[in-house]
Amino acid sequence: MLRRHHTWYLRLRVPADLRHIAGQYVVRSLKTGDRSLAQARAIGLASSFNGLWMDFRKKLAEQLKAYFDGERPKGEMVSFIREHKAEIEALPEDAKTAFSSWMDMVITRTVSERDDLKEGRDQTYALTDMWKTARHQGVVEGMERAMSMLGNNLPRDVPPAPEKVAGHPECSEPWPNLVARFHEDNPGQSEKTMESYGITFRQFADLIGDKPLNTITKQDVKSYADWLKDKPSKRGGTLGRDTIIRHLGEVKFFLKWCVQSGLIEDKGFADVQARARTQEEKKTRQEDRRRAFTETELTQIFNSPLFTGYKSGARRSVAGSCLTRITDFWFISVLAMSGARIGELTEAPAELYDLEGILCLDLRQAGMKTQNSPRLVPVLPQLKSLGFLNYVDRQKSRGRMLMEPPQGAITAEGWSKRINRYLQDIGLTDNNLVAYSFRHSFRQMLRVSELNMEIINKIFGHETGSVGAGYGANLSRAEAQQFIDRVKFPVFLGGLVDTRGGFL
Structure with a gap:
């Protein structure tokens, strides 16, 4: 257990074979400042997590058991393999050989039972890929124990893997x-x-x-x-x-x-x-190459010329009397208060999504274009207070994308370089601080908010690959409301509150 701000938390290490799915640790609030009560709650919570992890192991074993019992056709086995390809490729290396033995048997049965050569070959290749991956990278730790719980004993004598079915003559084109x-x-x-x-x-x-x-x-x-x-x-x-x-x-x-x-x-x-x-x-380490901004550094950013008065559009980092809130102002503000990727913002439309009364950044189409997770991100009250809604309306009325300057669209790479230069110009010269650091900072905001991890991943755009992640994948109004109520930007922005209609 650990204590934060007079509240006790349970910190559990995730089993090694599941860390690629659930992360290294799971932290949950025990919702009490009383140590004795926290200890009692921690015992029950830890037990429930251990049950969930064992259920996941059993699910993998049950797929194979159902196949050998004739309850699941080979086509469904192949579909299961393809669906869980990412998990299979991420399996730990220090694994046992049990799963490899099962794959040998699956391949043998697939070949012997197929009369149609082409269909048999396709099925065999798909299963062979999985078998090779399992053999080279290992199998889920604890798989043998899960199988024994299901009453299955692995055969001692496993037939050798079949020869690859002959295909067409090899291609001799350049x-x-x-x-x-x-x-x-x-x-x-x-x-x-x-x-x-x-x-x-x-x-x-x-x-x-x-x-x-x-x-x-x-x-x-x-x-x-x-x-x-x-x-x-x-x-x-x-x-x-x-x-x-x-x-x-x-x-x-x-x-x-x-x-x-x-x-x-x-x-x-x-x-x-x-x-x-x-x-x-x-x-x-990766986290050493890109780190989050400290609160002092965020304060330095939002007290810099772009936010308090700059010389000109070409000299944004030099103090001056110009207060027009140009696109750079909004790009940095939205990065800091949404956790969006730069590529997503450059593709985002100048129209907010109304989720039953809660306005959200619409990153659904942008996520598809940039190969990221399509999602909605509720607009935080602090961002609204800067006049963001007025800015969005102006962009929409002028037929522009959300982050398209008057002089024309800028690419994601162009925005990244532009923001990185600005950070350097205002004195944030640490090479570990880049435009992407805003996303790291936003993740920290989510961690301290005590939101449910599934809500955090929906809004942040991380796919966990967990069994339940596909259920209720769309953000609900209740989840969006929790986000707005609990997530707070760590820097006071009172001096930037819009009182002039968005600084035209």
């Missing part, structure tokens, strides 16, 4: 000729993703040339990984490991598509890995 088909089969990629793939494919072509697809080897992919390892970075030094993983992953995903499309045989492309992290990278 591999770049297939890139267009690859993108057609993977629609919905953002402009940024397409640009990244373009860079990757140009680099790969420069290295191996326009080889026929069927002559690409595992060594070609390894050569690309080594080339990335030594490639100079524009910022000095060599490429970071995360960048290497992204480019190498795009090549491997393309080759995986080629294999799944029956164009070539799998030659172990997925086994090629990026270089290990350097000592410096190991010391630098």
Whole structure:
């Protein structure tokens, strides 16, 4: 237990096999300042969480049990595999081999029972992918115990995995000729993703040339990984490991598509890995590279020239007498009080959604375009007090997007650079403070609000992958009201309250 502001909280460590779904810890308020009462409530709450975690393990085991009992057809098994692909790929490495044995049996049964060669091959490939992932990355810790609870004993003698069903002759076209088909089969990629793939494919072509697809080897992919390892970075030094993983992953995903499309045989492309992290990278965690603003830093931002008076549009960070609230004013304010991503705001419409009387930022279409979680974010009272509603009405009447300046739209990358420059100009020179830091700060606001974690994830735009997350996924009015009542911006903005109709 831990105590915050005279209230006791229970802090539970999530089991290792479920942390990719529920996070490392679960913190819940015990809603009392009395230690004895808090201890009693903590015991009951901890027991309920342990029950939920075991239920999740049992759910995975029950899927396999139902299949072998003939209660679930193979098609549903494959659907289950695809639906939980993210969870499967995130399974811990220190796992047991039980699940791998079950997959061997599933594959064997699938092949032996299918008369239709094509359908049998498709089913086999899908199940084989899952089996390989389970074997390489491990299985959920505790799976064997869950299976034993269901009365299932794993067979000691498991038939070997079958030979891969022969496909069509391998494709001998130059591999770049297939890139267009690859993108057609993977629609919905953002402009940024397409640009990244373009860079990757140009680099790969420069290295191996326009080889026929069927002559690409595992060594070609390894050569690309080594080339990335030594490639100079524009910022000095060599490429970071995360960048290497992204480019190498795009090549491997393309080759995986080629294999799944029956164009070539799998030659172990997925086994090629990026270089290990350097000592410096190991010391630098993600949260160290981007951190939230402190309350002092937020105060510094909202007391800076853009909010209190600036010289001119071109000199926004220099103190002056101009008080017009330009788009930069609103972009930073909305970032700070909504947790929206920059790409979402650049795509958001200049029209708020009325959720039964509660006005919300409408990030539903923006989320789809930017490959993020489409959602509604209620407008906080502090943001309204700045004259935000008047600003929205003016943008809508002029036919502009929510964050479109009079001179024309700015890209997400352009806004990111623009805001980062402003932060540097007003004295926030810590390299860990960037425009994205507003999202970190907003997450902290949500943590201290004591909102239900499901409501937090709905508004923040995080998909947990938990079993119950798909039920009641839309934000309700009651949930929106809780958000407005409990979430408070940590900095006093009384001096910025709009008394002039939004500073035209």
